[in-house]
Amino acid sequence: MTLGSGCGSRTLIRIGTGNLKSLVVAIVLALTAYMTLKGILGVFRVAAFDSVGATLAGSQDLPSLIAGPLGFDKRIVLAALGLATSLGLAAFVFKAREFRTFDNVLGGVVVGLVVVGGWYLSGHIGHLAEDPATLEEKFLATNSGRMESLSFVAPQAYFLELLMLWSDKSRVMTFGTASVLGMFAGSLAWSLVSRTFRLESFRDAEDLINHLVGGALMGFGGVLALGCTIGQGISGLSTLALGSFLAFFAIVAGAALTMKIQYWRMMRQT
Numbered sequence: 001m002t003l004g005s006g007c008g009s010r011t012l013i014r015i016g017t018g019n020l021k022s023l024v025v026a027i028v029l030a031l032t033a034y035m036t037l038k039g040i041l042g043v044f045r046v047a048a049f050d051s052v053g054a055t056l057a058g059s060q061d062l063p064s065l066i067a068g069p070l071g072f073d074k075r076i077v078l079a080a081l082g083l084a085t086s087l088g089l090a091a092f093v094f095k096a097r098e099f100r101t102f103d104n105v106l107g108g109v110v111v112g113l114v115v116v117g118g119w120y121l122s123g124h125i126g127h128l129a130e131d132p133a134t135l136e137e138k139f140l141a142t143n144s145g146r147m148e149s150l151s152f153v154a155p156q157a158y159f160l161e162l163l164m165l166w167s168d169k170s171r172v173m174t175f176g177t178a179s180v181l182g183m184f185a186g187s188l189a190w191s192l193v194s195r196t197f198r199l200e201s202f203r204d205a206e207d208l209i210n211h212l213v214g215g216a217l218m219g220f221g222g223v224l225a226l227g228c229t230i231g232q233g234i235s236g237l238s239t240l241a242l243g244s245f246l247a248f249f250a251i252v253a254g255a256a257l258t259m260k261i262q263y264w265r266m267m268r269q270t
Contacts, residue, residue, distance in 0.1 A: 013183060019200045024212070033220070062242060115150050116149075119149045142174055143155070225250070
């Protein structure tokens with residue numbers, strides 16, 4: 001995402017403002033993600049990674065992992081961890097004075113509410129305890145067939161699939177694909193209203209290569225990690241899942257390392 005000038009969600013926002021670089025990133029991201037889900041990279045993923053992946057015997061959320069061995073009530077552990085995580089994150093972000101602006105606070109509150117709304121929409125309103133056709137539990141309009149909230153890697157792949165197979169009546173708009181379309185449409189509407197829409201393209205061949213590589217890595221990595229900065233860093237962390245914490249810290253470390261390498265190369269050139 002450092003090479004591609006932003007994560008999956010930021011890429012959609014930048015497309016709405018007229019950024020052609022982000023349009024290329026989104027196309028490469030969606031194609032690579034789809035190949036990783038169902039194509040040639042999917043075969044490699046299953047052979048190289050799924051076969052050596054560690055699967056826990058029970059639930060992999062932190063409250064379950066802590067409450068079970070210690071014999072605590074899971075609900076109490078869940079409340080304590082949720083409160084501690086929320087307060088810790090709030091203290092971390094608000095300690096910086098430059099962050100304490102109305103736009104940042106409003107944006108954070110809205111994103112948080114949308115993630116919670118996603119869980120409620122897909123897991124409660126869209127939940128069928130027994131599908132009349134199969135007599136099995138079903139979650140309506142989700143690509144995974146399970147509860148979903150905001151994420152912007154696999155949904156971009158499914159959105160591309162929907163556009164390519166539009167005449168196939170079995171394909172429907174899902175929560176994920178609607179989120180992709182909504183993110184782009186909202187950004188486009190705001191850029192037109194605020195008159196900030198302007199076309200922006202690549203600086204040179206190196207800039208193009210960086211964005212192509214960044215899009216491909218986000219598409220492959222987002223599927224492999226089961227989510228992007230939003231999918232794992234916010235939606236995933238809201239479930240207190242161990243895998244989400246691992247993915248989040250790996251994303252931060254990878255971005256920081258790439259930024260340092262880019263800065264080092266820039267200093268060498270000057």
